[in-house]
Amino acid sequence: MTSETRRDVFQAIADPTRRKIVDLIAHQRQPMNLKTIADYFNISRPAISQQIKILNECGLVEIRKQGRETFCSIQPQELKKIAEWAGRYSRLWEQRIDAFETYVTKLHAKKNKRNGKSK
Amino acid sequence: MTSETRRDVFQAIADPTRRKIVDLIAHQRQPMNLKTIADYFNISRPAISQQIKILNECGLVEIRKQGRETFCSIQPQELKKIAEWAGRYSRLWEQRIDAFETYVTKLHAKKNKRNGKSK
DNA sequence: CATTCGCGTAAGCATACGCTTACTAATATG
DNA sequence: CATATTAGTAAGCGTATGCTTACGCGAATG
Incomplete structure (x- = not known):
């Protein structure tokens, strides 16, 4: 280093x-x-x-x-690596663009004792 | 800056x-x-x-x-930009992987007065 | 053979970067 | 209300980064 x-x-x-x-x-x-x-x-x-x-x-x-x-x-091989790294996530998330909205709404709804996940 | x-x-x-x-x-x-x-x-x-x-x-x-x-x-939108930038060139060059070989060979062949392209 | 050209690298320098340790604020929790 | 939790930010520090100028070297050129 x-x-x-x-x-x-x-x-x-x-x-x-x-x-x-x-x-x-x-x-x-x-x-x-x-x-x-x-x-x-x-x-x-x-x-x-x-x-x-x-x-x-x-x-x-x-x-x-x-x-x-x-x-x-x-x-171009290394450029491919970059394209794959970035492309993976962008594709992954195209299917659940609204996941955030859903989650936050749900969280807000129960809002009391969640987070029982500790570490 | x-x-x-x-x-x-x-x-x-x-x-x-x-x-x-x-x-x-x-x-x-x-x-x-x-x-x-x-x-x-x-x-x-x-x-x-x-x-x-x-x-x-x-x-x-x-x-x-x-x-x-x-x-x-x-x-994911910005990741898409990256994927596009990198993907563009990797795709572009997949079609002419051997362009270098071809060119160098040709250059070597004429070897005398090429480069007349100035700016 | 002297000169030009294309190039690589070293030294130096100003700035950017990424992290740490405070410190403070705001929100839960008892 | 006292305390714990979550988080943002400032100050400071060592190092990385990206540029410059200066130099030397081998290849073309006359």
Whole structure:
């Protein structure tokens, strides 16, 4: 937790810049080199380089060195994990949108000695 | 960017604790009060309170005050946004998994004067 | 062979983050 | 009415984060 703070995918996409990088790369038909990517942003090239490194370590971006250039492309598998995590709950809850209303009403009705669940 | 750093949904789910809270709440049939939630974790109740506040501000968790208790339940709409963002690209790229291979090969083949795309 | 280009990384810095420990308020409970 | 329970918030602190500038290195270019 001190030196080896391996970021996970969810942390990776938390940063707006990194998400924009993903957006940008994902829309390309061909891999982009780092310079081209950096030109789309107002921040410095090293900053982009660092962000892409993180995205790569998390498995979101694939990197291929070609001569002096670094080509990046999207690796969609990890994005899938995110989609599955978020999609699971949103689907789960679509079926019981009104569960809250029901429960609160019921709770209010008995209101006296419930909560007998201790720990 | 100084005082009003409104977090977005992606930042909200970046923290493992917040994600566990979502996991926990989402699996309940009934809303949980804050104390009950906090008992599932090793960190202090105020810490949980703060995290839930963030989750609420981002629209991931719904809060209802009932007497002295605070009941929490999942609000799946924002999770849907995440699922859509991540799902879009993973689907998009499933169709061209091998686009990279193709491109790199082709690039290597011509290798001389490409990149004439400037900006 | 000198120069340019694309790149990675280190150092430094301001700020954000997540937690803790108080403290206070408001609601149940005896 | 005294006490316990549930909760929100402020203050403080160590660390993580994201950026900058500076530097060095290998690949293209003339």
